[in-house]
Amino acid sequence: MTALPPALIHVRRGMVTLFARRFLDHRLAVASAVVLALLALLAVAAPVAEWALGVDANAVSLAARFLPPSATHPLGTDELGRDLLARLLYGGRVSLIVGLAAALASAVIGTVIGLAAGYYGGKLDIVLMRLTDGVIALPLLPLLIVLAAVDLTKIGLPEALARDADVSLYRMVAIIALVSWTTVARLVRGATLSVREREFVLAATACGAGPLRIMTVHILPNVVSPIIVATTLSVGNVILLESVLSFLGLGIQPPIASWGNMLTGAQELIWSAPELVFWPGALIFLTVIAFNFLGDGLQDALDPRAIAR
Amino acid sequence: MNGTPLLRVEGLTRHFPLGHGLFGRRAGRVHALTELSFTLATGRTLALVGESGCGKTTAARAIAGLYRPDAGRVLFKGSDLAGLPRRARKDARRAMQMVFQDPFGSLNPRLTVGAIVGEPLVIHRVGTRAERRARVDDVMRGVGLDPRDGQRYPHEFSGGQRQRIAIARALVIEPDLIIADEPLSALDVSIQSQVLNLMKDLQEARGLAFLFITHDLAVVDTFADEVAVMYLGRLVELAPRDRLFAAPRHPYTRTLMAAVPVPGRGKRAPGSIPAGEVPSPITPPPGCPFHPRCPRALPVCRAEMPELEDDGGGSFVACHNPEPPPAFMPAGNIR
């Protein structure tokens, strides 16, 4: 890059600083970013923690059930004698991965739908927006329960694959993405409608650029802010959905730990070991609220005029 | 002059529908452009002038094929763009490039200047990557920009520099026609003349034709071969430059010239600044659109729309009661 004249460096930096300053003003968002970074770090470090403590997150030991917190088990053990801390860390891994993956997948779906509806307009727009409104209007949880309960062997998947625990992960991502793209689609459509009228889009059309090029090269880069905001906000929702489905036994399947499925047997534990009930839910709560604050802060910083959700 | 003209516009009309009114009634149409016709030959410049809101941008965009016309057609090198299959239309677009009014809005803020200038080459798959780079550097130098600035983003440049970028983008693919929609209006006066000289030089060097849109008659005077005057979406006078300046025939042209001092033409042309407001293009007045403000209006002007007619001296004027023709013809109009 060529050296910029000082005045121009100032302009460039000015925009970045403005964003940074508005974001840093949002103290909750900054705190949330820190919390999320820590959680991600801990989730990544789960095997390290396991090794350091000398425990195995999946090793069942009936002799070690409901142990109180100790040096080896900082948070004690669960009803099957597994180390609670190690399981929480692994559970965080799953919740974060599923949350981010499903949010990204829904961002992709929503972006494609929003771009097409906003750019082409007319009949396609009407159809796509009716579809979006329709999905928003549905009672999603009951339908998700049905989707999650579908027997994969009945749609031709081999038995072994259908029962595989890893497949339950992909499946969660897929069905959650299928219902969570609506926010992104609406925001992208709105932004596309206004960018579409900007002169540089007309200029590209006048040059002979086709719809695909217009949408990907000219509109998409100018609608990233709403995509980022909507995606961040939807991570929280996605994690909530994953946790409730896993809690109901329809999501992530044991032995893979997720914060949701760690609570599956919780109703029996409320008398004997309430602290086992507390931790997984508290972590879901913390993660979701952090993503929501982060999204809120990004929204304020990227587009101060947008009204709150 | 024989053969097909470079650009021929025939009865081009665009009336924007207004949004739906209550209970689905149509609330009306904006008569932005009505029956525009003219021809433009290779290597020449036609200036389209008129007050803000008279439909100049609409005309430019309809000619460039960005708006679907409600009536009329645009023949570019003899073929109707709207009737061409997609591929051929894309090829035709190669030879017709556009410079927009707003140098701040017409450059994608997320692309580097190099990518913006080189985009027509990418779209039309011209050359290899290296060849395209070389071409972009060339053109940037040609418009007085440093090729090293290709790495930077539009917001780092001033308005004049941006308009140069936009001109470089229009030139890079070596078109035959450039439609320039008030390319100077967003610029400082000092920079205006720079950019104008640049365009003049390019025209001489490459035989480019310009459809040059402006509301500034001083600019018209230095650059145009012919002038088309628009009022409320309609062409009211079309004449060779010197003739128009020497003896405007439409009362509107006259008042327009009275409103703007033209340097180098001595004192202002006689006439009065038009009284009253420009009527709304949603409900244009019956008859001649200019009659409510016209000092020479006759009763017939209220009822009948005057046709654009050849006055026999190279001018076309749409007026029931035009100013008298000049006593002698200035030499400039003889082709």
Place this chain on the structure above:
Amino acid sequence: MTRYIIQRLGESAVVIALMSFLIYALIGLMPGDPIDLMISSDPRLTPADAARLRAVYGLDRPLLERYLSWAVAALGGDFGNSRLHVRPVLDVMPTFLLNTVKLMGLSFVISVTVAIPAGVYAAARQNSRFDHIVNLLCFAGISVPVFWLALMLIIVFSVMIPILPASGVGSIGGGGVWDAVRHLVLPVTTLTIFSIGSYTRFVRAAMIEVLRQDYIRTALAKGAGRARVIWVHALRNAMIPVVTVVALSFGTLLSGALITETMFAYPGMGKLIYDSIMGNDYNMALVTLLFATAVTLAANLLADIAYAWLDPRISYGGSEGVRP
């Protein structure tokens, strides 16, 4: 307007028809089928018997054919029997529905009663300490996993300080009105916490938007009583979008009710849906899911009509209909 309503009703009917097929197909994909259930309850049945039974019940026919015969029967009012309740599906639903109406209605009234003043006050004093606290609480409400919230309430109020019942609608043997109310406290609290955050944010956002408008500024500048301008004029205008988004969020409220009812073993529609899906009660699952969809669509339709009615700028016939 009438034309608009008729058109929207027609659209909703189409959506319901499509959804009924979709749900029918999905339920067919759930583990097991009615014959499997018979086989597991009667070991003497051979695979040949099973095949014969499938033919008798028409389960070997193509999906579309089976769906159509179900739809024809359903249009005639016959939705089949519930496997778990061993009664016609429609006979089972009313008591559950009534319980849900109680739960959702109570929690809705409480949410709105708190959300409106909280949202208005926060908007009127944007960025005040009060606004920040409300904002924090709203985010907490939006972000809390409902099933865990229910578990925590049970642990605190039924286990640690045992003052409230953790499940059901009444004690065995009946305990009168007071007993019924006590059973409602925890479920209603859970559902209220779930919905109140987003309602408050709706009110706050709409009020901020309205307070920015010129006519409000003018009224304030002219010296009209600030309280009156905010609580009467501004609030009245802010209610238009609020009513709409609240109605649009009915589906979400229903999802919250499903979890709440399941957690507190509260016999409402949500629990009925959940139990019928998990208990292979196909007829019941189908009807309850469709019912939930229909009610949600009706809420949306009402929201749209209310919006069109209240906002004079909206046209009813045009294709460019605006949604909030």
